[in-house]
Amino acid sequence: MASGLLSDCASSSSCSIRLHQFKGKSRAFARPFGCNGSISLPLRNLSVKNCTFASNSTGWSLSAVSSAAMTDNASAIIIDGKAVAKQIREEVASEVARLKDAFGIIPGLAVILVGSRKDSQTYVRNKKKSCEDVGITSYEVNLPEYCTEEEVLKHISVFNNDPSVHGILVQLPLPRHMNEQNILNSVSIEKDVDGFNPLNIGCLALQGREPLFVPCTPKGCMDLLHRHNIEIKGKRAAVIGRSNIVGMPAALLLQRENATVTVVHSRTSNPEEIVRQADIVISACGIANLVRGSWLKPGAVVIDVGINPVEDPESPRGYRLVGDVCYEEACKIASAITPVPGGVGPMTIAMLLSNTLTSAKRIHNIK
Numbered sequence: 599m600a601s602g603l604l605s606d607c608a609s610s611s612s613c614s615i616r617l618h619q620f621k622g623k624s625r626a627f628a629r630p631f632g633c634n635g636s637i638s639l640p641l642r643n644l645s646v647k648n649c650t651f652a653s654n655s656t657g658w659s660l661s662a663v664s665s666a667a668m669t670d671n672a673s674a675i676i677i678d679g680k681a682v683a684k685q686i687r688e689e690v691a692s693e694v695a696r697l698k699d700a701f702g703i704i705p706g707l708a709v710i711l712v713g714s715r716k717d718s719q720t721y722v723r724n725k726k727k728s729c730e731d732v733g734i735t736s737y738e739v740n741l742p743e744y745c746t747e748e749e750v751l752k753h754i755s756v757f758n759n760d761p762s763v764h765g766i767l768v769q770l771p772l773p774r775h776m777n778e779q780n781i782l783n784s785v786s787i788e789k790d791v792d793g794f795n796p797l798n799i800g801c802l803a804l805q806g807r808e809p810l811f812v813p814c815t816p817k818g819c820m821d822l823l824h825r826h827n828i829e830i831k832g833k834r835a836a837v838i839g840r841s842n843i844v845g846m847p848a849a850l851l852l853q854r855e856n857a858t859v860t861v862v863h864s865r866t867s868n869p870e871e872i873v874r875q876a877d878i879v880i881s882a883c884g885i886a887n888l889v890r891g892s893w894l895k896p897g898a899v900v901i902d903v904g905i906n907p908v909e910d911p912e913s914p915r916g917y918r919l920v921g922d923v924c925y926e927e928a929c930k931i932a933s934a935i936t937p938v939p940g941g942v943g944p945m946t947i948a949m950l951l952s953n954t955l956t957s958a959k960r961i962h963n964i965k
């Protein structure tokens with residue numbers, strides 16, 4: 599069944615792409631496009647009758663499940679990450695302008711890319727462009743696939759000591775011959791805008807401690823929940839996937855806000871049953887359409903972190919992106935859901951800009 603299917607990859611979204619490119623020797627991408635048949639799980643019919651969601655000042659609420667009928671056509675609120683990310687970028691831009699005008703400080707972000715993966719190159723290009731748009735100075739280092747770990751460490755050390763750089767990130771995944779741990783450990787925690795240094799992750803895990811930075815994708819997931827007034831305290835949450843960059847920190851963040859969290863991973867038996875109990879589902883396992891409508895509790899909020907390419911001859915690229923969650927089924931059961939693309943993805947870069955701004959303000963002691 600589903601256990602054994604879930605990915606425990608270290609970097610969720612890019613890993614999902616690798617999974618399909620390299621695991622299957624005979625095909626580049628997952629097939630087919632719809633949810634039916636993309637994985638061999640029985641589709642159980644869940645009755646969604648006798649279920650409704652009460653309105654409140656924000657338009658809706660998760661908490662009330664009562665008697666009115668929900669038809670097959672009922673659809674979830676679409677959590678528009680692209681729009682929220684735009685708003686955050688505007689907020690960051692105006693604060694960056696204030697920093698420059700009032701204190702003459704321009705936040706700086708250094709990005710290190712090793713190798714020539716197309717997806718990583720695109721993400722780095724988008725990060726640079728986003729920095730430009732909001733007035734953050736970006737510094738880029740591109741190293742060949744077969745450079746040494748020492749070369750990467752040398753660049754990190756230079757950026758650690760450069761006062762015009764307030765944030766440093768190393769684009770993941772790194773080539774296999776590199777020790778990711780050594781590299782992430784060497785980024786100064788004061789400039790660790792990705793939040794991947796174990797000291798930052800450690801503080802996230804400890805009660806009474808505050809990390810200097812929280813990893814961008816899970817932070818973006820939480821921000822979407824907050825901005826949509828989704829109650830977290832006391833709710834059951836399921837996080838699917840336990841990667842260092844999404845699943846694990848997402849689970850810690852939900853727990854810090856007093857959700858009761860279960861992490862579902864590749865060795866979990868009966869993942870559907872666990873997910874079906876959850877009021878909030880964050881999926882970051884990198885398997886196209888793994889989570890079917892029948893896995894969801896009616897009214898659940900679904901945050902889909904997966905970005906999985908599936909073959910699509912009609913698309914100019916020859917593929918299109920789908921999430922870990924079967925969207926067309928889930929939007930009939932969930933009360934709110936993030937689309938893919940346009941959901942969590944754009945939040946990752948918005949949070950990176952926000953973390954870089956926060957870093958510059960903290961380093962220069964500006965409120």
Ligand SMILES: Nc1nc2c(c(=O)[nH]1)N[C@@H](CN(C=O)c1ccc(C(=O)N[C@@H](CCC(=O)O)C(=O)O)cc1)CN2
Nearest residue numbers: 609611612721767768769770814939940941943944946
């Ligand atoms: N050092 C890091 N490496 C990686 C991170 C990270 O946060 N830090 N996350 C991912 C990749 N990533 C940013 O680096 C990233 C992934 C996806 C998106 C995004 O906006 N996706 C769009 C779709 C894009 C498309 O059409 O191809 C969406 O979901 O709407 C932004 C950033 C792994 N590595």
